[in-house]
Amino acid sequence: MEIAEIELKGHIIDSDILNKVFDTIIDLNGDFEVKEFKIGKHKKDPSYARILIISEMREVLEDILTAVHNLGAIVPDINDAIWEEAIGDKIVPSGFYTTTNHPTFVRINNKWVEVENIGMDCLITIEGYRAICKPIDEIKRGDKVLVGRTGIKVVPPPRPREKNPFFGFMTNQVSSERPNISFAKKIAQQIVRIKEDEGKITVVGGPAIVHTGASESLEWMIRNGFVDLLLAGNALAVHDIEKSLYGTSLGMDIEKGEPTVGGNKNHIYTISEIIKAGSIKNAVERGILKKGIFYECIVKDIPFVLAGSIRDDGPLPDTITDTMVAKKMMREKLKYSNMVMMMATMLHSIAVGNMLPSFVETIVIDVNPLVITKLVDRGSIQAVGIVADIGSFLPLMVSELRKLVEY
DSSP: OEEEEEEEEESTTTTSHHHHHHHHHHHTTOEEEEEEEEOOSSTTOOEEEEEEEEESSHHHHHHHHHHHHTTTOBOOOOOOOEEEEOSBTTBOOTTBOOOOSSOEEEEETTEEEEEETOOTTOEEEEETTEEEEEOGGGOOTTOEEEESSTTEEEOOOOOOSSSOGGGOTTOOOOOSOSOHHHHHHHHHHHHHHHHHTTOOEEEEEOTHHHHTTOHHHHHHHHHTTOOSEEEEEHHHHHHHHHHHHHSEETTEETTTTEEOTTGGGHHHHHHHHHHHHSSHHHHHHTTSOOSSHHHHHHHTTOOEEEEOOTTOSSOOTTSBOOHHHHHHHHHHHHTTOSEEEEESOHHHHHHHHTTSOTTSEEEEEESOHHHHHHHHHTTOTTEEEEESOHHHHHHHHHHHHHHHHOO
16 A cells, blocks of 8 residues: 655635545545644634545555645655756756645745745746746746655635635635625725725726726726726727727727727727827827727826737737737736736636636636636636626626725
8 A cells, every 4th residue: 555644734624625635535546544633723723634645556646645735735744845957948857846826835945935926837946045936938948947746835825714705715606696786896895905905906808898888997997096907918909999089899889889881990990090109108198099998008007918819900019919928928917916807808817817826816707607617627716706797797896996985
C-alpha cells in the first residue's frame, strides 16, 4: 500500500474544504484515515486535520495528492521548494507545478513567501527571495521554474464569517429565478463599500451594453467614479462611438428600436472617423466624440484595454491586435482590482476570469446561463452569476446605486 500524510488548516469546515478533500480521495479510488482533528472553538479560530491517504498504486496516490493540494492540503515537510531551469523561452521543465487561482505560498530559504500575481494555470518562478506567477508565454530561458509540490502551499479563501451571504465564497449557483431587484441592491451596496475603502472596480463589457440601451447607465458609473478599468473588445467601442455619432448600433436606431435606411454603413463610418482622428482620445480632444462610454473614459482618465479578434472590422487604432500583448496588459492592470463585473460577453468574461485570483469579487451578468457555468467550470469558483438581460439589469442596478449616493 502507498501512504501519504496531509494537513489541512483554516476554516476547513464552513468553507466545505474538508468534505471536498474526502470526496476527492474517494472519487480517485483512494482511502483515508483521520489521525487528528481539532475544531476551532470560537468564530475566528481555525480548525486542523491530519489525514492519512491510502492507495494501492503510487500513480493513484500522486493524482490524489495533486488534487487535494489544490484544495489547500499540504504534505508536512520543512523543505524548500524545488526548481529547475527552463532550457528555452516558453519551454517548461518536466513535472512543473501548475498554479490555482488561490493565494499560494512558496518556501524559500526556510521562509514562506507569498506568490506574486497569482492566477490559474500558470507557473511559478523564483527570483531571489521572490516567487512570481507567470503564464507560459512569459517564461524565459534560464528562469527557475518550480517543480513538484514540495515547499508549496495553497490557501483557498474561507467563507466570510461576517453576514454577507451574497458575496460569500462559493455561492455561485446559477438560476434565472432569482429576484433581480434584490441582487441589484446588494451589488450597489457592495460597490459603495468598495469605493469607500478606496478599492478598484473593473468592468468587462460586451457590445450588448450598447444595443440593449444600457450604455447610459455605464456612462453614469464611469462619470461618477464607480469604474476604475474597462476591458472589452473592438466591438464595444465601435458600437458605443457609432451610437454617439449617429444614434445607431449596427444601423439600429437605439431610441426607436428600428433599423435605419442605410444605417448598416454607420459602423464603417465610425471606424473611418476614429482612424482619421488617430485615436479615441484624439477624437474627444478635437470635439468629434462628445458623449458615450469611451468619451467618459477619456474625460475621467479611466484606462481601458481593447483586445482584438479575427471578427473585428477596422479595427479601431486603440484596439490591440496582438492577443498576447493584450492579455499581458489586461493581466497587469487587473492586479489592482477588488471587484470585477462581467457584462454580456462570453469570451472576454472567461478570459478575464482565468486571470483573476479567487479572492477578487467577481460578478457575471449574462442572459445566457452557459456563460456563468463555463466560467465557474473553468475554475472561477468565486464568481456570482446573475442570469438577466443587461439592458434591464444594468439600469436597475445603477438606479439602486444612485439612491445610495445621491442625497
